[in-house]
Amino acid sequence: MSNRRMDKAETEAIRDVLAGDRDAYRLLMERHFCSVTRVAFRITGNEADAEEAAQEAFLRAYNKLPSFRQDSAFSTWIMRITMNTAINLVERRKRDLSYHAPRIADEPSTADHTVRIADSQASPEVNLLNREAVSLRQAAMAELTPMERTAFTLRHMEDVPMAEIAAALNITSNSARQAVFRAVSKLRRSLTPVAGGYR
Amino acid sequence: MKHFSEEELIAYQLHERSDEGPISRHLESCSECADLSESIAETLRVFSADPVPQPDLEHNWQRLRGNLGVLTPERSRGFKLLRWGWAWPAAGLATAALILITVFGLHIHRPSETRRNIAVNGHGPLTTEPTDPAIANHLDAAERLLTEVNNSSGALDDTTREQAHSLLLQNAVYVLSARESGDLAQAAVLENFGRVLTTLDNEPPTSHSTWRLRLEMNTSGLLLDIRILRQNDDHSQGVSQ
Numbered sequence: 440m441s442n443r444r445m446d447k448a449e450t451e452a453i454r455d456v457l458a459g460d461r462d463a464y465r466l467l468m469e470r471h472f473c474s475v476t477r478v479a480f481r482i483t484g485n486e487a488d489a490e491e492a493a494q495e496a497f498l499r500a501y502n503k504l505p506s507f508r509q510d511s512a513f514s515t516w517i518m519r520i521t522m523n524t525a526i527n528l529v530e531r532r533k534r535d536l537s538y539h540a541p542r543i544a545d546e547p548s549t550a551d552h553t554v555r556i557a558d559s560q561a562s563p564e565v566n567l568l569n570r571e572a573v574s575l576r577q578a579a580m581a582e583l584t585p586m587e588r589t590a591f592t593l594r595h596m597e598d599v600p601m602a603e604i605a606a607a608l609n610i611t612s613n614s615a616r617q618a619v620f621r622a623v624s625k626l627r628r629s630l631t632p633v634a635g636g637y638r
Numbered sequence: 639m640k641h642f643s644e645e646e647l648i649a650y651q652l653h654e655r656s657d658e659g660p661i662s663r664h665l666e667s668c669s670e671c672a673d674l675s676e677s678i679a680e681t682l683r684v685f686s687a688d689p690v691p692q693p694d695l696e697h698n699w700q701r702l703r704g705n706l707g708v709l710t711p712e713r714s715r716g717f718k719l720l721r722w723g724w725a726w727p728a729a730g731l732a733t734a735a736l737i738l739i740t741v742f743g744l745h746i747h748r749p750s751e752t753r754r755n756i757a758v759n760g761h762g763p764l765t766t767e768p769t770d771p772a773i774a775n776h777l778d779a780a781e782r783l784l785t786e787v788n789n790s791s792g793a794l795d796d797t798t799r800e801q802a803h804s805l806l807l808q809n810a811v812y813v814l815s816a817r818e819s820g821d822l823a824q825a826a827v828l829e830n831f832g833r834v835l836t837t838l839d840n841e842p843p844t845s846h847s848t849w850r851l852r853l854e855m856n857t858s859g860l861l862l863d864i865r866i867l868r869q870n871d872d873h874s875q876g877v878s879q
Binding site: 456457459461462464465468469472473476477480481486489490493494497498499501502503504505506523524526527530531533572576579580584585586587591594595596597601608609610614616617619620623624626627630631 | 644645648649651652654677678680681682684685686687690691692693695698699701702703705706707708709710774775778779781782785786789792795797801804865869
């Protein structure tokens with residue numbers, strides 16, 4: 440994410456969209472869809488939900504474009520919308536027990552809509568260890584609240600500064616910091632039984 | 639020897655501290671803190687970034703384009719500000735009055751047998767018993783919803799209203815649980831949150847409804863209470879572990 444002001448091309452694209460040219464929105468999507476999907480993937484944890492959240496975020500941004508004050512960059516604005524959309528999607532998925540999106544699992548199953556990541560290079564032993572590691576990480580991440588997961592993944596995996604995470608989540612810097620600390624603490628405790636006990 | 643807390647060591651490992659020197663020196667001489675710090679570092683290594691799949695831009699654009707309507711610029715904001723300019727001083731006064739009423743109300747009507755609450759007297763957590771872990775999620779959702787209410791300039795969008803609707807039933811369950819466990823402070827805050835949710839769920843969205851909600855229900859004060867509950871909840875979970 441960046442706080443840089445928008446360049447001329449983006450400003451003109453927004454002006455054209457507001458003048459009724461829908462196709463001008465493509466420039467904004469070309470520039471930011473990958474980074475938006477990346478952040479959504481970190482929050483949702485799977486590709487299908489990440490694309491859905493990114494689509495929804497771009498649609499919401501488009502519909503809110505008439506009220507967008509161009510004193511901040513479009514990238515910052517769309518990222519903020521994306522985070523909220525992705526968190527809402529994760530919460531909706533948790534509530535909707537009937538939902539079965541394709542998920543990564545140890546063994547692929549049509550009934551459970553689970554898939555396995557293929558790795559033709561690795562040996563069976565490495566495959567087994569990788570599968571166990573993935574399962575363990577997913578189980579640990581599932582214990583985090585959506586806000587903790589978002590704050591942690593953005594800070595640790597995407598290296599986003601705490602102030603930007605706070606601004607995007609509409610919370611104070613201290614709340615964002617506490618969410619990251621809580622996440623690390625929970626993840627450490629989730630891993631500790633495997634690592635051999637903790638104090 | 640003064641040991642560093644887990645939180646301080648997490649901040650150290652994430653390079654969130656401006657003074658790393660004292661911790662580095664301490665870790666060289668204290669094996670207990672060094673072990674904890676290494677455990678945190680190992681956790682961060684395990685959860686390092688996995689590769690992210692690349693989306694198909696063309697496919698996504700075609701999918702999105704079908705849902706895009708034709709837009710027109712919003713009317714000048716200056717006119718609106720001029721028209722509603724008188725309301726801001728009144729809004730400030732009303733908010734201050736609501737905060738005073740809330741603060742005094744909490745102090746006066748608090749029954750003496752309820753447990754200590756950091757939100758009220760600053761002496762520790764709401765409870766020292768293990769709490770339902772799902773409440774943390776609910777409080778997070780409440781915090782984000784109220785922040786959205788406090789910061790939206792116009793009518794709330796459908797997603798936010800849909801979220802309010804879905805939180806309504808969940809909130810009622812937590813109010814009941816808090817009452818049954820004798821946690822009256824938590825029940826009171828969640829009841830107030832429930833009123834906000836009910837209003838959001840029942841009132842038609844207009845450009846003034848969010849603004850009125852902020853004033854009449856003191857959503858800023860409620861947000862502060864929710865944050866305090868969240869901190870107390872963390873504290874009590876920490877105690878239980």
